Amino acid sequence: MKKIDLESIQESDLTYFGERAEPPFGSSAIISGMQNRELSRSLLGLETIVRWLQVNHYFYQFAGDLLEIEAEVKNKFDVSNNQYINSLIEQCLQAGDKLREVSLLFRKYVGDKSADKKVLADAILVYSRALSHYTVFYQITFFERPLVEFAEELVKKYTANKEEAQKLYDTISVADRLTTAEYEQDDFLRLAGIREEELPIVAENHAQKYGWLGVRYFIGDAWTKETVLKRLEGINKTKALHELEIRLAHRKEREQKIEKAISSFSVQDKHVVDIIRKVVYLRTQRGDFVHESAAIVRPVLDKIAQLLNISYEGLICLSADEVSTALKGEFDYVSHVKNRLENFLIYHVQGDEYRILEGAEVVSFVQSHPFLDMTKDAVTEFSGKTGYAGCARGTVKIIKTGKDVEKFERGDILVTTMTTSNLLPALEKASAFVTDEGGITCHAAIMAREMRKPCVVGTKIATHVLKDGDIVEVNADTGVVKIVK
Numbered sequence: 302m303k304k305i306d307l308e309s310i311q312e313s314d315l316t317y318f319g320e321r322a323e324p325p326f327g328s329s330a331i332i333s334g335m336q337n338r339e340l341s342r343s344l345l346g347l348e349t350i351v352r353w354l355q356v357n358h359y360f361y362q363f364a365g366d367l368l369e370i371e372a373e374v375k376n377k378f379d380v381s382n383n384q385y386i387n388s389l390i391e392q393c394l395q396a397g398d399k400l401r402e403v404s405l406l407f408r409k410y411v412g413d414k415s416a417d418k419k420v421l422a423d424a425i426l427v428y429s430r431a432l433s434h435y436t437v438f439y440q441i442t443f444f445e446r447p448l449v450e451f452a453e454e455l456v457k458k459y460t461a462n463k464e465e466a467q468k469l470y471d472t473i474s475v476a477d478r479l480t481t482a483e484y485e486q487d488d489f490l491r492l493a494g495i496r497e498e499e500l501p502i503v504a505e506n507h508a509q510k511y512g513w514l515g516v517r518y519f520i521g522d523a524w525t526k527e528t529v530l531k532r533l534e535g536i537n538k539t540k541a542l543h544e545l546e547i548r549l550a551h552r553k554e555r556e557q558k559i560e561k562a563i564s565s566f567s568v569q570d571k572h573v574v575d576i577i578r579k580v581v582y583l584r585t586q587r588g589d590f591v592h593e594s595a596a597i598v599r600p601v602l603d604k605i606a607q608l609l610n611i612s613y614e615g616l617i618c619l620s621a622d623e624v625s626t627a628l629k630g631e632f633d634y635v636s637h638v639k640n641r642l643e644n645f646l647i648y649h650v651q652g653d654e655y656r657i658l659e660g661a662e663v664v665s666f667v668q669s670h671p672f673l674d675m676t677k678d679a680v681t682e683f684s685g686k687t688g689y690a691g692c693a694r695g696t697v698k699i700i701k702t703g704k705d706v707e708k709f710e711r712g713d714i715l716v717t718t719m720t721t722s723n724l725l726p727a728l729e730k731a732s733a734f735v736t737d738e739g740g741i742t743c744h745a746a747i748m749a750r751e752m753r754k755p756c757v758v759g760t761k762i763a764t765h766v767l768k769d770g771d772i773v774e775v776n777a778d779t780g781v782v783k784i785v786k
Contacts, residue, residue, distance in 0.1 A: 508523075719744065
């Protein structure tokens with residue numbers, strides 16, 4: 302791995318990954334886990350470490366590292382086939398359960414009056430280490446491009462033309478099981494059939510079970526009974542239950558369609574399809590464990606913020622190590638929080654090795670490295686990949702965090718960097734989805750197929766060239782988004 306200092310980074314060194322509303326508290330722990338060479342080697346059998354550059358909420362990977370790890374991933378598929386992916390999924394699910402256990406233990410400090418700053422300083426490090434230990438499985442993100450190439454080559458073997466290949470590709474690139482968000486959608490539709498006098502209790506239970514879906518990378522609030530009841534406003538009981546019937550039937554038909562589509566495949570190629578479907582599932586599930594954990598520990602993080610006399614938003618501008626040293630009185634955190642609420646940059650080198658710039662330093666750095674400026678020229682149309690076919694016309698609403706969902710109205714076009722479970726209330730109302738990112742394993746494609754709504758993913762620029770109130774036509778058949786006015 303060629304050593305590259307922060308100041309000497311060139312545009313050719315980087316590959317743009319995407320935009321994430323992800324504060325330093327989350328990203329430092331998550332990427333530290335992804336860069337843990339010992340865990341990566343023992344759990345995933347991977348040697349390559351990928352360096353990351355985070356400029357506020359824009360993430361970049363180092364191009365050379367990315368090529369190396371993708372080559373490793375391809376080799377794993379070639380050598381181990383199903384066994385490797387099956388083992389990976391099992392380990393990920395077990396590690397996720399362990400993270401949940403540690404999160405619940407950490408949460409107990411909320412009601413512990415003896416938990417002073419010193420106790421919490423140690424406890425937050427235990428939690429952060431558990432989070433990093435789990436997020437070694439976040440390297441599933443490096444599987445997507447090799448997987449797309451496998452899938453594209455596979456469908457060519459069994460089709461006569463490009464159109465047939467695309468249809469077969471869309472058919473097989475479906476998760477092999479439901480995500481939590483899909484289960485929530487089913488249960489939410491069932492709420493419409495509950496008698497009014499029973500609804501408050503059932504809504505409370507729904508919020509207890511699924512409320513964490515409102516949290517993403519330590520940002521946002523868990524859904525409450527009131528959140529659920531508000532989502533139900535204007536929902537027609539008959540239509541909701543009919544929609545549930547359609548979805549259940551659609552899933553059954555989809556599985557039958559997949560079975561028929563691959564009936565002529567060789568045993569080896571059926572294994573490849575199985576791998577594709579499992580990775581589609583794992584890509585969403587591996588994030589869900591982190592979001593659930595963030596929701597679980599939120600009360601104790603609020604307590605720590607109060608002890609440090611800063612806001613929760615300020616607290617998550619710090620890494621867990623910095624929070625720990627702040628609790629010990631060994632870190633002058635106030636000025637750092639103020640600066641990072643304005644701007645921050647993190648160069649994630651390897652494991653716990655990283656460098657942070659903040660405030661005016663970031664502005665100066667971007668000015669001297671103009672390729673990091675995300676400003677885009679005006680366009681009248683742009684394109685991406687089809688997540689789910691269909692066409693729609695409507696008003697654009699840019700949605701980047703759970704708070705943005707409040708402005709969303711039924712029939713709007715949802716435009717976001719990438720859809721996530723905390724955006725479910727907006728996804729329900731949207732007439733179409735358009736994302737900057739995405740491929741066959743992305744959340745937007747999964748939800749679009751489930752909801753049968755037009756979806757264009759991987760546009761790269763949608764959130765940069767569109768604004769709230771724009772009228773657009775989304776042609777997901779061709780992957781083109783046209784700005785009408």
